Amino acid sequence: MKRKKSLEFILRPAREGDVNAILEITLRAWKGFTVWERYEERYGKICNITWEEKKKNEIMQMCKNLDNVIVAESAGKVIGYASFYDVAFKTGEIGSNAVDPEFQGMGVGTALIERMIEIFKEKGLYLVRVSTLEDDIPARRVYEKNGFEKIVKSVHYAQVLSGFKRSV
Ligand SMILES: CC(C)(COP(=O)(O)OP(=O)(O)OC[C@H]1O[C@@H](n2cnc3c(N)ncnc32)[C@H](O)[C@@H]1OP(=O)(O)O)[C@@H](O)C(=O)NCCC(=O)NCCS
Numbered sequence: 083m084k085r086k087k088s089l090e091f092i093l094r095p096a097r098e099g100d101v102n103a104i105l106e107i108t109l110r111a112w113k114g115f116t117v118w119e120r121y122e123e124r125y126g127k128i129c130n131i132t133w134e135e136k137k138k139n140e141i142m143q144m145c146k147n148l149d150n151v152i153v154a155e156s157a158g159k160v161i162g163y164a165s166f167y168d169v170a171f172k173t174g175e176i177g178s179n180a181v182d183p184e185f186q187g188m189g190v191g192t193a194l195i196e197r198m199i200e201i202f203k204e205k206g207l208y209l210v211r212v213s214t215l216e217d218d219i220p221a222r223r224v225y226e227k228n229g230f231e232k233i234v235k236s237v238h239y240a241q242v243l244s245g246f247k248r249s250v
Contacts, residue, residue, distance in 0.1 A: 089156055089188040093197050096151035096163065101142075103160035104153070108141045109134050111180035115218045117238060125242050126249040144178055152197060154181070154190045161185040164194040166201060169211075174202040176212040179221075191224045199228065 096104070113119070118133035128136075144151060144165050154162035164179035176198050181190045195212075202210045212230060214221040226232075 087188070089185060089190065091154045091156040091161060091185075091190060091193070093152055093154055093193060096145075096148045096153045098148065100148075100153050100160050100163075101145045104145060104151075104163050105138055105141060107160070107163065107180055107182045108138055108178075110183055111186075112137050115215055115221070117215070120238075121240060124240075125246070128246070130249060141178060150177075152194065152201075154194060156185065162190045162194055164198055166198050168205065168207070172206070172208040174198075174205065174207045174210045176210065186220070191220070192227060195224055195228045 112134075116133055116137050118136040121128060122133045127133075150167060151163055151165045153160045162179070162181035162185065165177035167175045167177055169175050176195065179191065179194055179198075181194075199210060210230075212225055213236075214225070216222075216235065
């Protein structure tokens with residue numbers, strides 16, 4: 083993919099007033115890249131709720147602790163976000179991250195991941211990990227470009243149980 087025009091943006095800690103923008107980006111950015119959508123393709127809607135709403139719900143949980151979220155802002159508008167967590171044993175994890183599709187391919191995702199790595203270094207951690215779907219090529223490119231190495235492929239299994247009725 084060719085890089086689009088360059089873009090001026092800043093990275094900063096997320097604040098309460100960013101949550102709506104984060105949720106809007108979520109609804110627009112994640113098409114094709116969530117496990118919830120894969121379930122929906124296979125089984126139909128679970129609990130009659132779309133994968134977009136399920137992902138939004140997950141991101142609302144993430145926004146309950148904005149100390150672990152940074153945003154990218156351009157011309158006063160939030161255009162991307164990334165979240166991070168300390169797990170055990172001096173290991174940090176990069177959580178959900180996304181860039182508004184209108185601003186993808188301009189280095190914003192890369193800058194967010196670079197900043198996450200800096201944050202983990204500042205915390206004195208030893209290892210940073212992240213996982214994504216095998217066919218999420220843009221995310222994999224961003225991680226590999228930032229020095230992440232592929233460790234292992236995992237397989238995601240599911241089965242619906244007897245109480246589940248497929249929606250049409
Ligand atoms: C992953 C994501 C955050 C990247 O954001 P971004 O701002 O576009 O990232 P960048 O511009 O820094 O880099 C994207 C890279 O992917 C490459 N890329 C994008 N689409 C591609 C494709 N179909 N094939 C090959 N490379 C591709 C771009 O060329 C670029 O690499 P380059 O800098 O070497 O040219 C964004 O695509 C997104 O929001 N995806 C949906 C949510 C998601 O999957 N999040 C990550 C999983 S947790």
